[in-house]
Amino acid sequence: MTRAAHAAEQERLRVDWTRCDGHGLCAALLPDRITQDEWGYPIVHRDAVAAGELAGARRAVAACPALALRLTRGDER
Amino acid sequence: MTAVLTPRTNADRATWSIGAPRLLAGLDTRAALDLRAHAGVHGPLPQPDLPRLLALLDDSRLTGRGGAGFPLAAKLRALRSGAHRVIVNGSESEPASGKDRVLLRRSPHLVLDGAVIVAAALGARHVDVGVHDAAAATALRRAAAERTGDGAVTVRVVQTAPGFVGGEARALVRGLDGKPQLPPGRRELPTGRGVVVSNAETFAQVAVLVRMGARRFAESGTSAEPGTTLMTLGGAVQRPGVVEVPIGVPLGIVLDAAGAPPLQAVIAGGYHGSWLPADPALRLSRAGLKEAGGTFGAGVLLAVDQHTCALGELARVAGWLAGESSGQCGPCLFGLPALARDVQALAAGHARALPEAMRHAQVVSGRGACSHPDGAVGFVTSGLRLLRTEIEAHLAGGCGRPVRRLLPLGTAA
Numbered sequence: 001m002t003r004a005a006h007a008a009e010q011e012r013l014r015v016d017w018t019r020c021d022g023h024g025l026c027a028a029l030l031p032d033r034i035t036q037d038e039w040g041y042p043i044v045h046r047d048a049v050a051a052g053e054l055a056g057a058r059r060a061v062a063a064c065p066a067l068a069l070r071l072t073r074g075d076e077r
Numbered sequence: 078m079t080a081v082l083t084p085r086t087n088a089d090r091a092t093w094s095i096g097a098p099r100l101l102a103g104l105d106t107r108a109a110l111d112l113r114a115h116a117g118v119h120g121p122l123p124q125p126d127l128p129r130l131l132a133l134l135d136d137s138r139l140t141g142r143g144g145a146g147f148p149l150a151a152k153l154r155a156l157r158s159g160a161h162r163v164i165v166n167g168s169e170s171e172p173a174s175g176k177d178r179v180l181l182r183r184s185p186h187l188v189l190d191g192a193v194i195v196a197a198a199l200g201a202r203h204v205d206v207g208v209h210d211a212a213a214a215t216a217l218r219r220a221a222a223e224r225t226g227d228g229a230v231t232v233r234v235v236q237t238a239p240g241f242v243g244g245e246a247r248a249l250v251r252g253l254d255g256k257p258q259l260p261p262g263r264r265e266l267p268t269g270r271g272v273v274v275s276n277a278e279t280f281a282q283v284a285v286l287v288r289m290g291a292r293r294f295a296e297s298g299t300s301a302e303p304g305t306t307l308m309t310l311g312g313a314v315q316r317p318g319v320v321e322v323p324i325g326v327p328l329g330i331v332l333d334a335a336g337a338p339p340l341q342a343v344i345a346g347g348y349h350g351s352w353l354p355a356d357p358a359l360r361l362s363r364a365g366l367k368e369a370g371g372t373f374g375a376g377v378l379l380a381v382d383q384h385t386c387a388l389g390e391l392a393r394v395a396g397w398l399a400g401e402s403s404g405q406c407g408p409c410l411f412g413l414p415a416l417a418r419d420v421q422a423l424a425a426g427h428a429r430a431l432p433e434a435m436r437h438a439q440v441v442s443g444r445g446a447c448s449h450p451d452g453a454v455g456f457v458t459s460g461l462r463l464l465r466t467e468i469e470a471h472l473a474g475g476c477g478r479p480v481r482r483l484l485p486l487g488t489a490a
Contacts, residue, residue, distance in 0.1 A: 017406035018262030018446045037440050041407040 011071050012047040013057060019068035026069050029060040042069075090175045090309070091318035092183075095334060096297060099285045099305050100278065101321045104183050109216065112223040115186040122190050122226070123287050127153075127198040136291030137303050139283065143246070143276030144349070144375045146363050149283070152275065153199070155268040161201040164253065164267075164274040165192050167208035167217075168237060168244030171347045172397075172485050173377045176307035177277040179319040181206075181213035184281070185220035189232060191280030194287055195273060196230045204230060206277075207237045207249045241348075241401035245447050246274045248403075259403050260447035276375070278307055298324035302362045306376055310335050312344070312483050313382035325365060329357025332380065342381045342463055344484070346374030348394055349452025351459035355380070371459070379484060388467050389480030391460040392420040397486045398453040409450040412441035416457055423461075428472050434461060 013033070022040030033046045049057045049071065061069045092101050103110050103118035110118060125133060134150035141147045143166055165188060169177040180188055192204045208214050214236045221232040235253055242248060243258045250267050252258030267274045282304065286294050295303035302324045308331070311317045315336030322331060328343065332355065340355035351371040353359070359369055366373045381387055399413035419434035438454045445451070461468070470476040 015444075016262035016446070017408065017444060018259075020407060022407055037408065037412075039407055039411040041411075041444070043440070043444075 009073060011049045011054065011057070011073055013044055013049060013061075014047070014070045014072050015042055015044065016068045016070065017041075019066045021066045021068070023065050025063045025065065026060045029063055030056060034060075090179055091316065092179060092320070093316065093318060093334075094305075094321040095326055095330065096305070096321075096323050098321045099289075099297075100180060100184070100187065100281045100307060101319070104179075109183040110186060112186055112220070115184070119187065119190075119284070120288060122194070122284070124194060124197055125287055130194065130198040130287070133286055133291050134283075137286050137294045138301070139279070139286060139304070140302070140363070141275045142278035142282065142306065142375065144346075144372075146373065149275060149279060152268060152273060153195070155266075156199070156273065157269055157271050159271050161196075161199040161271045161273065163192050163196040163199070163201050163204045164250060164272060165204065165206040165277050165280055166244065166246055166249050166274055167206055167210070167213060167277040168249055169208075169210070169277070169375075170239065170241045170244030171349075171375060171377060172487055173311055173344075173347050173379055174309045174375055176309050176319045176376060178210050178213050180277055180281050180307070181208060181210070182216045185213075185216045186224070187281045187284045188277050189217070189220060189224065189280075191283035193224075193227045193230050193232070194283055195280065197228060199273070201273075202229055202231065204232045205253050206232065206234045207253055208234065209237050209239045209243075211236070240403065241398075242403040242447060242449050245449075248447070250274055259405055262405070262446045299360075299362055299364070301364055306361075306373075308361070308376040308378050310378050310380075311485060312379035313338055313340070313385070314380050322361065325360050325362040327357060328355065328359040328361060328378075331361065331378070332357070335380070337380045338382045340380050341383050341385075341387050341467070342460075344377070344379040344381065344456075345369075346372040347377035348398055348456055349448065350374045350377065351455060352381075352391070352463040353459070354463065372455075381483060384478060385481040385483045386424070386467075386476050386478040387460075387464050388420070388424045388471055388476065390482075390484050391457065391464065392417070392424045393480065393482070393486060394484055395420045395453075395457050398449075398456065402449060403447075406445040406450070408441050408444035409453075412437055412444075413450065413453055416441065416454070420457060420461075423468060424471055426471055426474065431461065431468065434458075 027034045217234045238258045248260045298304045363373045395417040399417040402409045416437040419430045422430035441450045
């Protein structure tokens with residue numbers, strides 16, 4: 001697979017800002033990649049999710065009470 | 078030497094041009110062009126088929142004039158197959174901008190010509206024009222009722238909700254479809270739903286292009302960006318208004334023609350644009366502005382003279398931008414007011430407010446459904462970077478100049 005094709009296939013964490021209410025579960029579940037700003041909204045420091053990290057990322061997506069956290073591929077948002 | 082500085086947001090603006098006007102043709106002697114006058118000034122309207130239209134758009138490199146500058150040909154090619162709709166974005170929710178209102182109120186047929194050409198080439202039956210200026214809506218409805226040669230294409234004029242963010246293309250499409258007029262949270266391009274949405278001036282440019290042909294069209298402008306562009310000129314100039322200029326004209330020529338005093342700065346690209354030094358050699362094109370670290374945006378140019386408190390002006394606009402958040406996205410809803418308070422505190426002489434402003438700017442960046450937070454942050458940080466001497470004066474007790482309310486705010490009627 002070319003590097004570009006790999007990048008397009010890469011799963012990434014995305015926040016739908018119109019849904020996010022800053023509950024903070026994502027930051028609690030993924031403290032190494034998500035912190036909260038002074039109003040409680042998530043700051044995603046590293047959005048690319050490697051294969052070995054998928055289970056944890058999916059758990060955080062499922063935990064979001066506002067359905068605002070998503071895993072997407074390529075340039076989807 | 079100083080001009081009397083009155084914010085102008087509601088009045089019909091004066092128009093003038095550098096070089097022969099195309100979009101503004103006929104408006105030097107007439108208040109507005111009805112169908113008969115329009116035909117007299119602009120001549121008969123050719124109806125190119127889609128391949129011919131695409132060739133004209135390719136050859137003229139025509140880009141959207143609402144701010145993003147996306148090539149219109151690429152937009153038409155990106156349409157999914159099936160039924161198509163054409164939407165004219167006449168929202169013009171930037172208070173410093175008046176160019177679309179001038180076109181829609183005074184030369185509505187030129188805009189409708191372009192929209193109907195695109196619709197007919199695509200086989201689309203409907204053109205929707207979204208405007209929130211009442212006078213523009215009236216002029217458009219009157220114009221639509223006058224038209225007889227549009228074949229199967231019908232024109233609907235819809236008065237949309239005001240608000241800076243409501244004028245964003247995807248928000249407008251949702252508003253016209255009866256949903257809340259707000260940007261969607263997920264990536265959702267109108268072309269993916271068979272919708273062509275572009276700024277009012279873009280369609281007027283199409284109407285000019287099909288009549289002139291690409292070669293004559295390119296006799297004005299630069300080779301990369303042929304043609305003319307409308308700009309809205311405001312701030313400390315003796316002749317503010319909507320002007321038509323060849324793309325790439327040097328800033329100094331426009332400022333001289335407008336009667337500008339010596340300046341502290343110019344603001345290019347409106348309130349999602351940037352503060353720049355008033356370099357007379359700056360080329361007013363997308364490429365020229367980009368090279369200078371700014372954006373052309375929708376062609377707003379504001380002159381900031383040496384008799385107003387520039388930091389105070391920046392703080393006013395920062396507060397306005399914060400108030401224009403649609404409130405959908407937390408970082409924008411809370412971050413832009415925090416940023417505005419920082420700029421206020423800086424103007425009041427608090428040194429710690431500068432690093433706080435830069436920190437808040439960074440926190441907000443890239444964290445919204447639309448470009449409002451990023452555009453607002455770019456505007457504020459470009460001002461903070463440019464106004465170093467002014468900021469030092471404020472930290473040392475004040476710049477001694479009043480805030481003249483030079484930069485127009487508020488929703489234009």
